[in-house]
Amino acid sequence: MNWQVIFPLIIFVISIFVVGFWSSRHLKNSSNFLQEYFLGSRELGGFILAMTMVATYGSASSFIGGPGTAYTQGLGWVLLAMAQVATGYFTLLILGKKFAIYARKYKAITLIDFLRSRYNNSKSVSLVAAFSIIIFIFSAMAAQWVGGARLIESLTGLSYTSALFIFAVCVIIYVIIGGFRAVAVTDSIQGVVMFVGTLIILIGTIIAGGGISNIISDLARENPNLVTPFGHDGGLTPAYVSSFWILVGVGVVALPQVTVRAMSYKSSKAMHRALITGTIVVGFIMLGMHLIGVFARPILPDIAVGDSVMPLITMEVLPPWLAGIVLAAPLAAIMSTVDSLLLLVSSAVVKDVYLNFIKPSASSKQIKQVSFGVTTVLGILVFAMALSPPDLLIWLNLFAFGGLQSAFIWPVIMGLYWQRGNQHGALASMVVGVSSYIIVHNFAPNMMGVHSVVFPIIFSLLAFVIVSLLTKETIISNSNKLQA
Amino acid sequence: MNHNEIDHNDPRFKIANREALIGVGLVIFNFIWWYGFAYGLGSTPPEEYTYVFGLPAWFFYSCVVGTIIMIVLVIIVVKGFLTEVSFEEEEETK
Numbered sequence: 190m191n192w193q194v195i196f197p198l199i200i201f202v203i204s205i206f207v208v209g210f211w212s213s214r215h216l217k218n219s220s221n222f223l224q225e226y227f228l229g230s231r232e233l234g235g236f237i238l239a240m241t242m243v244a245t246y247g248s249a250s251s252f253i254g255g256p257g258t259a260y261t262q263g264l265g266w267v268l269l270a271m272a273q274v275a276t277g278y279f280t281l282l283i284l285g286k287k288f289a290i291y292a293r294k295y296k297a298i299t300l301i302d303f304l305r306s307r308y309n310n311s312k313s314v315s316l317v318a319a320f321s322i323i324i325f326i327f328s329a330m331a332a333q334w335v336g337g338a339r340l341i342e343s344l345t346g347l348s349y350t351s352a353l354f355i356f357a358v359c360v361i362i363y364v365i366i367g368g369f370r371a372v373a374v375t376d377s378i379q380g381v382v383m384f385v386g387t388l389i390i391l392i393g394t395i396i397a398g399g400g401i402s403n404i405i406s407d408l409a410r411e412n413p414n415l416v417t418p419f420g421h422d423g424g425l426t427p428a429y430v431s432s433f434w435i436l437v438g439v440g441v442v443a444l445p446q447v448t449v450r451a452m453s454y455k456s457s458k459a460m461h462r463a464l465i466t467g468t469i470v471v472g473f474i475m476l477g478m479h480l481i482g483v484f485a486r487p488i489l490p491d492i493a494v495g496d497s498v499m500p501l502i503t504m505e506v507l508p509p510w511l512a513g514i515v516l517a518a519p520l521a522a523i524m525s526t527v528d529s530l531l532l533l534v535s536s537a538v539v540k541d542v543y544l545n546f547i548k549p550s551a552s553s554k555q556i557k558q559v560s561f562g563v564t565t566v567l568g569i570l571v572f573a574m575a576l577s578p579p580d581l582l583i584w585l586n587l588f589a590f591g592g593l594q595s596a597f598i599w600p601v602i603m604g605l606y607w608q609r610g611n612q613h614g615a616l617a618s619m620v621v622g623v624s625s626y627i628i629v630h631n632f633a634p635n636m637m638g639v640h641s642v643v644f645p646i647i648f649s650l651l652a653f654v655i656v657s658l659l660t661k662e663t664i665i666s667n668s669n670k671l672q673a
Numbered sequence: 674m675n676h677n678e679i680d681h682n683d684p685r686f687k688i689a690n691r692e693a694l695i696g697v698g699l700v701i702f703n704f705i706w707w708y709g710f711a712y713g714l715g716s717t718p719p720e721e722y723t724y725v726f727g728l729p730a731w732f733f734y735s736c737v738v739g740t741i742i743m744i745v746l747v748i749i750v751v752k753g754f755l756t757e758v759s760f761e762e763e764e765e766t767k
Contacts, residue, residue, distance in 0.1 A: 268735060282696025285689055285696075286689040290683070456757075461751045464750075464755075465744075
């Protein structure tokens, strides 16, 4: 065991728990348990908002899988990753004020609350939505846990199972004690760690490689494709790379873990500040992390498992105590994604299934007990799934991303910006989106050279518009009712 | 008792819609800049690449400069074009 590396990590984990306990005081004193546990009572300021969005979104795939793929693919993968800069400003500008106003008016705590209120309290809309969230977020979570456990495993030398166990226990406990506020505040700490960590590792890697020019010429000597936009074997086509603008750029607008944050800001001023901070932090972290992956190649040429590039390069180029501090960055990224996903699935189960369909009259004490219980059970379930992990972390994670986007992008966006859109359109759009995504993903991946998410998003838009227009009468009578 | 109704003529929505359009504009600009430099400069054979600060020029302009430009644009947009509105409900009393 390398105690010089592990010690700073332990300090980091302890400080996370301190935040959890601090937040649990809010939870105890809050008059509205659900609002506080799942939304932090809508009190997020600009900095915390930006950081929690970045940290939630900047997940294992950007810190472990992403740099690993960049290591294999070269600069072309960094180019692809830069599509994510758009998420920094796009999501906040699109959901922005309108979503915040709707969410407050509807008293919505989850994305499903918003969809249900917007689409005439449609039961089928909320059930399909809850189902998609539970399935897809669950697989995203499993991918993250695998990443977290691999990281702890490679740092400490513990077995994968014990690493996973430590990771799981930490996450479950602090989500349960602190709820959304704990998650958002620790996200900010984690966001700062990620930002600083990226900077330090990047500098260390450039120095170890003998300067940027030197690294790039080493890469070009090994394989000229590594310094082109086309990937190590020329396989990254412009169409494929560009289609990632939908998956990791603009489509992020529809991810429930992002939308729930767009409900939680305190004021429009907080949102404005988050726009700037978010764009800077996302841009820097994505560029830095992926460049580290590429630059690691001449320094450590024979890494077999892409996922281990980050921890290995960090321990190679930094002194152990510093490596311990900055390796908290990827761990931070994973934890902060996992905690919000855990909370999100819990909210789907408690708020959208239990309170809506099973026991609407539950007392606040019951709600509390059920919330904690559901969070714990879900945590244990993910733990069980992550025990025998699938090989490619990043693809499992991206599968979930695409599925959620195919389901929610049009019900959310058209729900805000197209008055004619109705519950039938939303339902059709979700069903068509998810099923066509599963079909395309499994049977015709990368159809016409673009990522599997592109066609399902087009199909679900068509479904939304056509079905909404066909069932027009319902809408007209409803809007008459509204004006009356 | 349906207080879920949304007043579509709410003046705040005009602001929100305009800001959403700004977001779309920014993304389109961002994409064109990113794509243009990456594949405009990057499509030549690697032996003919020029380098800026040690990085291939296509990468430097597309990813490094592109990101900085987007940050500057976002700051300009936030400072100059966004309007602060209240999220609370005032029109209930109306």
